[in-house]
Amino acid sequence: MNIKISNIAKLPTKYGDFKIQSFKENDKEHLVIFKEPLLNDVLLRIHSECLTGDALGSLKCDCQAQLHHALKLISKKNGMIIYLRQEGRGIGLFNKVNAYELQDRGFNTIEANHQLGFETDLRNYEIVEYILNYYKIKKINLITNNPSKIKSLEKFEVLHRIPSITPKNQYNLNYLEIKKESLGHFL
Ligand SMILES: [Zn+2]
Structure with a gap:
């Protein structure tokens, strides 16, 4: 892997003050958003980019709700969001x-x-391992409903799974149903 790592900058948000750092993997510019101290039981959300949800508030999925829920949780305690640039489950x-x-x-x-x-x-989560090792994080509390994310972290100790909030609406019901029935999400 060819990874370039940016400096660390401050990012004040409506949910609180965070720090950000970018990890550039070839043409993918991933982002880490965190609040220190990064103890050895870090609250972690691995979030894959969803421009339509995250930025536009699309109701077709639950991405923005999950992202903002994670920001709120981390602002109250400490932890990290790894924001991966793999839009649309990796299809772009x-x-x-x-x-x-x-x-x-x-x-x-x-x-x-x-x-x-x-x-x-x-989607693949190889860069996640790189980032966690970079920050020397070994034990995590993972904010997710996705069992494949827990599986992708088998080299780390997942202490707890914290459910990710997924509000239902008329547009995402089918999307959430597929996540539950076909992809085995805990919903
Ligand atoms: Zn989405």
């Missing part, structure tokens, strides 16, 4: 828009990706 923004158009025509989230020739989930 352009393909995600095409997948959304297929969803408009009745395909579910998994079927739409398959229609476009992609696997169900192309």
Whole structure:
């Protein structure tokens, strides 16, 4: 892996004051948002970029709610969000828009990706291991509903799983149902 690491900067937000650092993996500019002290039982959220949810407040998914929930939790205690630049479960923004158009025509989230020739989930979490090692973090409390994220952290000690808040609405019901039934999420 060819990784470049930025300096650490302050980031005041409406949820509190954080610090940020970027890890550049080839063309992917990941971000770490954290609040010290980073003890050995760090509250951790691994969040994959979702421009439509995170920035635009899309109701098709629960990404923004999960991101803001994690920011609130970390602001009260301490911990870290690893923000990974793998949009649309790894297929990228352009393909995600095409997948959304297929969803408009009745395909579910998994079927739409398959229609476009992609696997169900192309995300990978290798960089997470690199970042956690960089900060010398060994024991974590993971904020997630996703069992594959816990599995991807088998080299670390996951002390607790903290459920991630996922409010339901008429647009994301099917999306959440697929997460639960087909991907085994704890919802
Ligand atoms: Zn999303």
